[in-house]
Structure formats: structure tokens, C-alpha cells
Amino acid sequence: MIAEFASPDSEAALMALLAxxxxPGLIAGGTDLLIASGNLPAAQVVVDLGHISSFRQVKLAEDALFVGAGVTVAAIARDPLIARHCPVLGQAAVNFGSVQIRNRATIGGNVANGSPAADLPPALVAARAEAVLRAPEGETSLPVADLLSRRPIVGRRQVIVGFRLPLGDGSGIGAFVKLGRRQEPTISRLTLAAAGPRGALRLVAGAIGPAPRRLAGAEAALNAGADGFLPALEDDVLxxxxxxxxAAYKSRAIRALGLDLLDRITKASEDAE
Structure with missing residues (x-):
């Protein structure tokens, strides 16, 4: 049973509350929690993170682009800094849910919820993103790929405050494609995210396991410019x-999605020249 509701307006107030x-039960956009069947999870206090302005920042910081955990998916889709420095994340945001969901959902919540079909985590892993977590005891950071492999993803008195996306990946090519039952909104059945400099792209698949998965064979074929990319992609996913x-349906769908990815990568490469 919920005993209390709190809505801190600063990180300092949040840390004092968590201490x-x-x-504590944390809620950001609430797009998954509020439609879940049954009662809200039992918590001593439900903490609304939506009034902490620093969580909604997108800014350049030293050698990285920082995206606050409270930035909505809609804001990510239209942000010029993200479009320039991490296009794979911007494309994933454009393909995310419906207009209404994009306006509420946050990048931190999409990661913390840990859904295997989440759209933003594969893009973050492809972009070599690090999650920044804070607790009353201090701050820590770790690659998003490592964060998603642990349970619970976020500790009881921890909160994701944002993500660091490293700069300096050369041309900054990025591409994201998605397979679902319908156009919008749909739960992903397979996503592909590619990011990095030309010839050294990182290829990550989502919705084929509990966490995003690097596709080593297909990635090597993609970067070699070989004709074997589509069969390698099919082999890796299956x-x-x-x-x-x-599997039989996905064999055909994987190749079609691979062609879409190649088309986006080609266009991104041309635009970067």
C-alpha cells in the first residue's frame, strides 16, 4: 500500500528523499506503470521525477553529449544536438510508439523498465552510451549494455540521472529500423541499430533476447562491404x-529489414560527405 507521494524539484531534494x-518507487513518464494490470507496486513512497529540470537537459559536456533521464522520446526525436551527434538515437525515437506515448515516455524510464522490446536501448548500446546513476552514497556510471544485463537494473535507492554519448565517432553515421505487426504503435519484434564511423559500425539487435545483442558476424560483413551481409544477418538473428x-517468418523479414538498414546507412554516408 502506498503511504506517501512526493514530487521533488531538484536532484538534491531527490537524494535527501532517497536517503x-x-x-521508494520512482515514476517518470509512467507509460508502462499506469496501464499495468493490477495494483500499483507496493512502496513506502511514490516519487514523481517529472519536476527535476536537470533531468530534462540535452547538452554538450566535454567529449560527450549528455541526455538527461527525463528527456521525453518526443524531445529526443526533434533535438538538433542528438540529430547531429547521435542520429541512431533520434531515429529510434521517431519510430517509438505513438505520438501520445512519445510525449510522455522518457529515455530513463525506457531503459529502467528493462523491456526486451524497448526501442531506445539498442540505439544506446550501438552508440556506446554510458548510464549515469546517482544514490545518496554517490554517483557511478557504466555502459548501458552492462546496466541492462543486471537485475535489478536500477538499485532500490538509485536513480538514472542521464546518459553520456561519446563524441568523436568520425562521420557519426547512424541508422535504426524496426519490425512490428503494424505501423504505429506496435511492440517491436526485431530492431536493428547501427552507429559509428564508416567501416567500423557497431550493429546491435533488439527484441531477440532479454537485452540488446551485438551481431558480430553481420557487423563484420556490413563493415567489409561484402555481399554476405544479409545472410550473415539472418544467421545471427536466427x-x-x-x-x-x-523463425520461418523472421527469415524473410530479417532480410527485408536488413535492406532497409543498408538504405539508411547509404543515405547517411552520402549526407556525411
Missing amino acids: TKAD AAIPGRAS
């Missing part, structure tokens, strides 16, 4: 979902 509450009834 004194044994069982190896990750052995025995699934959807």
Missing part, C-alpha cells in the same frame, strides 16, 4: 532465437 525512505515458431 530517508526505505522503499541463432539468437533457436526453436521459435516465428
Whole structure:
């Protein structure tokens, strides 16, 4: 049973709250929690993160682009700094849910919720993003890929304050494509995210396991410019979902999605010249 509701307006106020509450429940956009079946999770206090202005910042900081955990998906989709320095994340945001969901959902919530079908995590992993976490005891950071591999993703008195996206990836090519049952909104059945300099792109798949997965064979073929990219992509994805009834359907869909990815990469390369 919920005993209290709090809405801190600064990181300092949030840390003070987390230091004194044994069982806080954090909520950002609430797009998953508010439509969940059953009751809200039991918590000593439910903490609304939506009034902390620093969580909604997108800024250049030293050798990285910092995206606050409270930045909405809609804001990511239209942000010029993200479009310039991390286009794969901007494309993932454009393909995310519906207009209404994009206006509420936050990047921090999309990561912290840990859904295997989440759209932003594969883009963040491809972009070599680091998550910045804070607790009353101090701050820590770790690659998003490592964060998503642990359970719980966020500790009881921890909060994701933002993400650092490293700069200096050369041309900054990025591409994101998605397979779903319908156009919008849809739960992803397969996503592909590619990011990095020309010839050294990192290729990551989502919705084929509990966390985004790097596709080593397909990535090597993609960067070699070889004709073998589509069969390598099919092999890598099907190896990750052995025995699934959807494998026959996905064999055809994987190749089609791979062609879409190649088209986006080609256009991004041309634009970078």
C-alpha cells in the first residue's frame, strides 16, 4: 500500500528523499506503470521525477553529449544536438510508439523498465552510451549494455540521472529500423541499430533476447562491404532465437529489414560527405 507521494524539484531534494525512505518507487513518464494490470507496486513512497529540470537537459559536456533521464522520446526525436551527434538515437525515437506515448515516455524510464522490446536501448548500446546513476552514497556510471544485463537494473535507492554519448565517432553515421505487426504503435519484434564511423559500425539487435545483442558476424560483413551481409544477418538473428515458431517468418523479414538498414546507412554516408 502506498503511504506517501512526493514530487521533488531538484536532484538534491531527490537524494535527501532517497536517503530517508526505505522503499521508494520512482515514476517518470509512467507509460508502462499506469496501464499495468493490477495494483500499483507496493512502496513506502511514490516519487514523481517529472519536476527535476536537470533531468530534462540535452547538452554538450566535454567529449560527450549528455541526455538527461527525463528527456521525453518526443524531445529526443526533434533535438538538433542528438540529430547531429547521435542520429541512431533520434531515429529510434521517431519510430517509438505513438505520438501520445512519445510525449510522455522518457529515455530513463525506457531503459529502467528493462523491456526486451524497448526501442531506445539498442540505439544506446550501438552508440556506446554510458548510464549515469546517482544514490545518496554517490554517483557511478557504466555502459548501458552492462546496466541492462543486471537485475535489478536500477538499485532500490538509485536513480538514472542521464546518459553520456561519446563524441568523436568520425562521420557519426547512424541508422535504426524496426519490425512490428503494424505501423504505429506496435511492440517491436526485431530492431536493428547501427552507429559509428564508416567501416567500423557497431550493429546491435533488439527484441531477440532479454537485452540488446551485438551481431558480430553481420557487423563484420556490413563493415567489409561484402555481399554476405544479409545472410550473415539472418544467421545471427536466427541463432539468437533457436526453436521459435516465428523463425520461418523472421527469415524473410530479417532480410527485408536488413535492406532497409543498408538504405539508411547509404543515405547517411552520402549526407556525411
